[in-house]
Amino acid sequence: MTEINTGSFLIKFTVRRREPELIGPAKPTPRELKPLSDIDDQEGxxxxxPVINVYRNDSKMKTKNPATVIREALAKVLVFYYPFAGRLKEGPGRKLMVDCSGEGVLFIEAEADMTLMQFGDALHPPFPCLEELLFDxxxxxxxxxxxxxxxQVTRMLCGGFIFAIRLNHTISDAQGLVQFMTALGEIAQGATMPSTLPVWRRELLFARDPPRVTCTHHEYDQLTETDKDKIFASNNMTQKTFFFGSSEVSTLQRFVPPHLKNCSTFDVIIASIWRCRTIALQLDPEEETRMICLVSARSKLKSFVPTGYYGNSFAYPVAISTAGDLCNKPLGHAIGLLRKTKESVTEEYMRSFIDLTVIKGRPLCTILRSYYVSDVTRAGFDAVDFGxxxxxxxxxxxxxTSFRSFYVPFKNHKGDSGIVINICLDSVVMERFVKELKKMLLEDKNDHHVLKLQTVSRL
Known part of the structure; x- marks a missing residue:
């Protein structure tokens, strides 16, 4: 029996799982070793x-078992994506490669005695029942x-189901995983092959010989930890999920200066959160605060990364400001830093970054005094259709976590579309963060009406 607290009420349910099975390609596939790129095999x-997709009941599919449909399609799609059916190996110099053994991927069919409606507005990360929906x-x-x-495909009493998938991140990034899931969905609906054929070609993102660093990179800066950094990972951490609909976004846009009016909604929201978070942390004015800007580089690499490439192809340049500047200057300061940092990611920047990664021995990027928000609104998870x-x-x-959040598209029970962001902070810092964000959502300095800061229910 599993219990879920939605914030409004408690749900109790049971998940019954069949024995896990290995699903291999439906036809023989090449047996070979395929090296990963020098972006793929970073330590981080x-x-x-894990990723979760939630599907509601569809009356025209009432005679179909989604687990059966997806299981059969999986064997067929693995003929095209046969490296996924292999196993990861490590070669000289810690170089990663896939042994395309055809051993298969793990598949679990399950049933839960609850309905999707019982989740209410709780269909967003974090999913505390993840261990039930994606059994380890x-x-x-x-x-x-x-x-x-x-x-794992878990059928619900209402006829809906939950598709949960766990990926070894060295093989693909979010867009690469969506490409695979989209192909799986196409074949589940009767296609004989994916509309976009997969391309391996990981050697295209190998370091140059010899590697050479030609751009400025702060990803691997060596920072010294101090006692003040302990607040980023205290023993009293709490999480809250915030909803930004059209009203909230419109209010935050009032802080955007005229020369930055064409900035994205993402920039406005993230700059606001970065600023409020920094104020809440009460850092010294001269202390450095860093925002890691996760940038998909596919558009920057079109000249040599072909359509269908499903490996990791992102960079994480770093925007840096003193806490004093970030807290005391207008919001345009933070927005300008974010835009400039993202625009620095050119083809040469990517080449330089790959070379630096190899020179440094593929280490973890620096997260000390850093924060990053991963934007999955354009990845395409919300468009994957299995029928x-x-x-x-x-x-x-x-x-x-204390240094990472997801920027996720969301529609609440009222039908309002927007973005949800889950924030994790020390509980005292969280109180200050909420207070600062509420201040920003004051609709007009001459109006005493305060736009409600919307938090959404959590599992």
Whole structure:
């Protein structure tokens, strides 16, 4: 029996799972070793990432079992994406490669005695019942010699279902995973092959010989930890999920200076959160605060990365400001820093970044005094269709940490569309953060009406 607290009421339910099975390609596939790119095999990507897609009942599919449909399509799509059916190996110099053994990916069929309606507005990360919706099969979560994909399809009493998938991050980024899931959906609906054929070509993102750093990079800056940094990971952390609809975004846009009026909604929201978060942390004015700007580089690499490439292809340049400037200057200061930092990602920047990664030995990027928000609104999780239409929710399954948040598209029970962001902070710092964000949402300095800061229910 699992219990979920939605914030309004408690849900109790049971998940019954069949034995996990390995699904291999439906036809023979090449047996070969395929090296990963020098972006793929960074230390920070050597782990697994879970994603959840939630589908409502569709009357025209009432005779179909989604687990059966997806299981059969999975074997067929693995003929095209056969590296996913292999196992990861490590070669000389810690170089990663896939042994295309055809051993298969893990698949679990399950049933839950609850309905999707019982979730209410809680269909967003974090999913505390993740261990039920995506069972961690013993021995499956290793980096080497373990399945690269784990999939669980859980049918609900209402006829809807939850598709959960866990990916070894070294193989693909969010867009690459969506490409695979889209292909799976197309074949589930009767296609004989994916509309976009997969391309491996990881050698296109190898370091140059010899590697040479030609751009400025702060990703691997060596920073010294101090006692003040302990507040970023205290023993009293709390999470809150905030909803930004059209009203909230419109209010925040009042702080945008005229020369930055064409900035994105993402820039406005994230600049506001960065600023409020920094104020709440009460850093010294001269102390450095850093925003890691996760940038998909596919558009920057069109000249040599072909359509269908599904490897990791992102960079994370760093915007840096003193706490004093960020807190005391207008919001345009933070927005300008974010835009300038993202615009610095050119083709040459990517080449320089790859070279630096290899020179440094593929280390973790610097997260000390840093914060980053991963924007999944354009990844495409919310458009993956297995025959039951688009998902009610599609995207990250995990909650956030003190240095990372997800920027996720969301529609609440009222039908309002917007963005949800889950924030994780020390509970005292969280109180100050909420207070500062409420201040920004004051509609007009001459109007005493305060726009309500919307938090959404959590599982």
């Amino acid at each position: 990507l050597r782990g697994h990432i 099969v013993p021995g499956s979560s290793g980096i080497f010699d373990s399945p690269l994909l784990l999939i 039951w239409g688009k998902p009610a929710y599609g995207g990250p399954a995990e909650g956030d």
